[in-house]
Amino acid sequence: MPHDHSATTPAVRVAPGKPLRLADIDPDNTKPFKDKKHAKERLKELRKQLSDLQENLYAEHRQSLLLVFQAIDTGGKDGAIRKLLTGLNPAGVQVAAFKAPSKAELDHDFLWRVHQQTPGKGHIGVFNRSHYEDVLVTRVHNLIGPEVWVPRYEDINNFEQLLTRDGTRIIKFFLHISKKEQAERLQARLDDPAKRWKFEPDDLKERKLWDSYQEAFQDALAACSTPDAPWYVIPANHKWARDLAIAEIVVAALAEMNPQPPAADFDVAAQVVE
Amino acid sequence: MPHDHSATTPAVRVAPGKPLRLADIDPDNTKPFKDKKHAKERLKELRKQLSDLQENLYAEHRQSLLLVFQAIDTGGKDGAIRKLLTGLNPAGVQVAAFKAPSKAELDHDFLWRVHQQTPGKGHIGVFNRSHYEDVLVTRVHNLIGPEVWVPRYEDINNFEQLLTRDGTRIIKFFLHISKKEQAERLQARLDDPAKRWKFEPDDLKERKLWDSYQEAFQDALAACSTPDAPWYVIPANHKWARDLAIAEIVVAALAEMNPQPPAADFDVAAQVVE
Numbered sequence: 254m255p256h257d258h259s260a261t262t263p264a265v266r267v268a269p270g271k272p273l274r275l276a277d278i279d280p281d282n283t284k285p286f287k288d289k290k291h292a293k294e295r296l297k298e299l300r301k302q303l304s305d306l307q308e309n310l311y312a313e314h315r316q317s318l319l320l321v322f323q324a325i326d327t328g329g330k331d332g333a334i335r336k337l338l339t340g341l342n343p344a345g346v347q348v349a350a351f352k353a354p355s356k357a358e359l360d361h362d363f364l365w366r367v368h369q370q371t372p373g374k375g376h377i378g379v380f381n382r383s384h385y386e387d388v389l390v391t392r393v394h395n396l397i398g399p400e401v402w403v404p405r406y407e408d409i410n411n412f413e414q415l416l417t418r419d420g421t422r423i424i425k426f427f428l429h430i431s432k433k434e435q436a437e438r439l440q441a442r443l444d445d446p447a448k449r450w451k452f453e454p455d456d457l458k459e460r461k462l463w464d465s466y467q468e469a470f471q472d473a474l475a476a477c478s479t480p481d482a483p484w485y486v487i488p489a490n491h492k493w494a495r496d497l498a499i500a501e502i503v504v505a506a507l508a509e510m511n512p513q514p515p516a517a518d519f520d521v522a523a524q525v526v527e
Numbered sequence: 528m529p530h531d532h533s534a535t536t537p538a539v540r541v542a543p544g545k546p547l548r549l550a551d552i553d554p555d556n557t558k559p560f561k562d563k564k565h566a567k568e569r570l571k572e573l574r575k576q577l578s579d580l581q582e583n584l585y586a587e588h589r590q591s592l593l594l595v596f597q598a599i600d601t602g603g604k605d606g607a608i609r610k611l612l613t614g615l616n617p618a619g620v621q622v623a624a625f626k627a628p629s630k631a632e633l634d635h636d637f638l639w640r641v642h643q644q645t646p647g648k649g650h651i652g653v654f655n656r657s658h659y660e661d662v663l664v665t666r667v668h669n670l671i672g673p674e675v676w677v678p679r680y681e682d683i684n685n686f687e688q689l690l691t692r693d694g695t696r697i698i699k700f701f702l703h704i705s706k707k708e709q710a711e712r713l714q715a716r717l718d719d720p721a722k723r724w725k726f727e728p729d730d731l732k733e734r735k736l737w738d739s740y741q742e743a744f745q746d747a748l749a750a751c752s753t754p755d756a757p758w759y760v761i762p763a764n765h766k767w768a769r770d771l772a773i774a775e776i777v778v779a780a781l782a783e784m785n786p787q788p789p790a791a792d793f794d795v796a797a798q799v800v801e
Contacts, residue, residue, distance in 0.1 A: 314634075360588075360647030362693035368642045373634030404692055411685035418678055419636035 256505050258485070261285060262498040265486040267478035273471045278486050280431045283494035292497050299500040304340055306507035307377060311345040312514035314375040317421040318507065321380045323389070324428035325466055326456050327438035329489050330381050333428060336496040337503065338379070347372060350381040363387040363405065364412050371416060384409055385425075388473045393465045406476040413482040422506055423482035426499060427474060428489040432463055530779050532759070535559060536772040539760040541752035547745045552760050554705045557768035566771050573774040578614055580781035581651060585619035586788035588649040591695040592781065595654045597663070598702035599740055600730050601712035603763050604655050607702060610770040611777065612653070621646060624655040637661040637679065638686050645690060658683055659699075662747045667739045680750040687756040696780055697756035700773060701748060702763040706737055 258264045263282035267273055286292040310316060320337075322330045338346055349370035358366045364384055372378030388402045388409070413423050430438075439460070442452040459466075478484035485502060489495040532538045537556035541547055560566040584590065594611075596604045612620055623644035632640045638658055646652030662676045662683070687697050704712075713734065716726040733740075752758035759776060763769040 357647065360649075361645060362689050362695075364689060365642060365645065368639060371635060371639065373631065375634075408685075408689045408692065411682075411689070415636050415638060415682045415685070418682070421636075 256502075256509075258498070258502050258505065262501045263488040263494060264498045264502060267474045267484040267486060269475075269478050269480065271475060273475045273486075275429060275467050275471055275486065278429055278488065280429045280434065280488045280490040282488040283491050286494065286497070289491075289493040292493055296493075296497050296500060299497075299504050300340055302504050303337075303500065303507070304342075306504065306512065307341050307345055309512040309514055310377070310507065310510070311342065311375045313512040314515070315420060316510050316512060317372040317374055317416075317419075318377045318503075318510070319372055319380070319416065319421050319423045320377065320503065321383045321385070321423070321425040322428065323383060323385050323425070323470070324489070325430065325435065325463070325470075326459055327435050327442075328428040328430050329492060329495060330428060332492060333426070333487075333489075333495055333499055334379055334381055336492075337499055341377070345375060346377045346379065348379040348381060351383055351386060362408075364408060368412070372421065374420065384412070385473055385477070389466070389469045392469050393462050406473070409477050410479060410482075413477070413479065417481045422510055424502060424506055425474075425478075425482065425484045426502075427470060427484060427486050428495060429486045430489050434490045435460065435463075530776075530783075532772070532776050532779065536775045537762040537768060538772045538776060541748045541758040541760060543749075543752050543754065545749060547749045547760075549703060549741050549745055549760065552703055552762065554703045554708065554762045554764040556762040557765050560768065560771070563765075563767040566767055570767075570771050570774060573771070573778050574614055576778050577611075577774065577781070578616075580778065580786065581615050581619055583786040583788055584651070584781065584784070585616065585649045587786040588789070589694060590784050590786060591646040591648055591690075591693075592651045592777075592784070593646055593654070593690065593695050593697045594651065594777065595657045595659070595697070595699040596702065597657060597659050597699070597744070598763070599704065599709065599737070599744075600733055601709050601716075602702040602704050603766060603769060604702060606766060607700070607761075607763075607769055607773055608653055608655055610766075611773055615651070619649060620651045620653065622653040622655060625657055625660060636682075638682060642686070646695065648694065658686070659747055659751070663740070663743045666743050667736050680747070683751050684753060684756075687751070687753065691755045696784055698776060698780055699748075699752075699756065699758045700776075701744060701758060701760050702769060703760045704763050708764045709734065709737075 257266050259266070263279075263284045265278050283292075286295075310318065322334060324330050334348060338348070347370070349367075351367070354366065367380070367384040370378065370380070388405050391397045392402050416423060439452065439456060442448045474484040474486070485498075487495050487498050531540050533540070537553075537558045539552050557566075560569070584592065596608060598604050608622060612622070621644070623641075625641070628640065641654070641658040644652065644654070662679050665671045666676050690697060713726065713730060716722045748758040748760070759772075761769050761772050
């Protein structure tokens with residue numbers, strides 16, 4: 254079972270089934286470090302461990318790791334994923350980004366497209382957005398009512414149980430920023446021509462739905478944080494603290510999975526390389 | 528909820544969770560007809576209804592139908608599927624045959640490859656073998672123990688619940704033949720050069736496991752026959768009676784689904800074809 258990381262990171266592991274109040278979690282929390290400089294050394298250590306663990310996971314070819322990233326707009330999903338995967342062997346990593354569903358995807362159940370992208374044995378799969386969109390954005394925009402999104406919580410938990418039974422460790426990250434931080438990030442995207450491509454006028458309409466999104470996230474995280482597939486709320490106003498917390502949690506999970514390269518199935522001594 | 532068809536067919540709907548004894552079901556039962564000749568007229572009627580219902584299902588583009596076929600070797604899956612689909616519009620039908628899993632499929636959970644083949648809205652999907660193989664052949668050959676196949680019953684029921692919630696009606700057919708009938712069919716394949724390609728020496732090894740297969744089928748059918756996704760045992764020593772029973776059940780299900788072509792979203796009277 255994945256650890257509680259509240260002693261060494263600002264991350265909050267969501268308790269299964271208990272009401273969650275995001276407003277009670279400080280998005281500025283950078284525990285245990287006060288600034289980026291002090292965190293740097295620790296991040297470097299974690300990167301090395303992560304790289305070694307991934308190599309063993311790949312060689313072992315028996316378990317998988319699935320990392321789910323969700324956030325409000327500008328929450329930092331792309332940046333956090335890029336930072337985490339830097340230096341890993343791309344052969345063993347697959348990132349799936351889920352945008353608005355296609356026509357063929359809409360013709361199937363909401364887990365159909367997601368299931369196809371689950372990581373195979375030995376792989377780390379990263380979901381940039383995920384099946385959780387189908388209890389978030391669709392709910393906030395009133396495309397579905399509770400008679401649809403409540404049963405979906407059960408479908409999601411069943412689906413994640415299936416993956417867990419098959420040897421996939423699942424960790425889910427909600428990148429938690431403040432409404433003020435979002436305003437600054439949106440303004441920066443508007444002001445900086447180099448970042449302007451990330452901005453869409455619709456982002457401002459979505460911002461108006463801030464409270465509805467927070468509520469939808471709270472419900473989904475509480476309903477779908479399970480002992481085997483927990484949700485972590487990652488305080489994410491400070492990118493360096495966000496990245497450090499994610500790295501701590503991923504490294505601890507992989508260490509617990511303890512992947513081992515398989516023993517040689519031939520007589521090593523008898524092999525002569527000429 | 529799908530009907531009980533015991534009044535008009537020899538099919539036995541499996542009661543959820545209750546022990547099932549296949550030995551109590553007569554594979555020679557051809558109720559309500561005594562011979563092929565008398566059944567012919569009824570089958571013709573059903574074909575016409577099936578074709579009309581499929582057209583509406585396709586036009587409506589809102590619901591799906593998934594038909595699962597399982598049987599012991601020579602049970603008649605291929606023949607039954609061919610007969611059922613004759614005359615239907617191929618655009619709205621997809622048949623998926625599940626053979627021994629590939630390396631990529633083995634790298635994922637047992638429902639991964641199956642989920643990809645579920646029918647989209649408006650379609651009839653037919654599974655020739657299915658996810659049930661993973662609680663049957665693997666169990667009989669001791670590739671997995673009960674600690675794996677018992678939880679899989681739950682995974683299967685959860686998966687089928689997901690599809691049902693999304694508008695897919697699921698009907699599962701077990702084609703039930705006697706051990707003597709199998710002997711005759713295997714011998715016919717050996718004797719007839721035109722049928723010999725269907726025979727493999729391994730078939731005789733599998734035949735030795737007859738009792739284990741019957742037991743595995745009994746358990747799986749009882750565990751996974753649900754009100755919304757029932758299993759039917761189809762007496763299948765007589766092919767014509769088998770095909771008729773299947774057609775009766777499929778037509779009744781589609782009639783209950785009552786697919787309706789969508790109304791025109793334009794002013795019909797205003798359209799002038801010149």
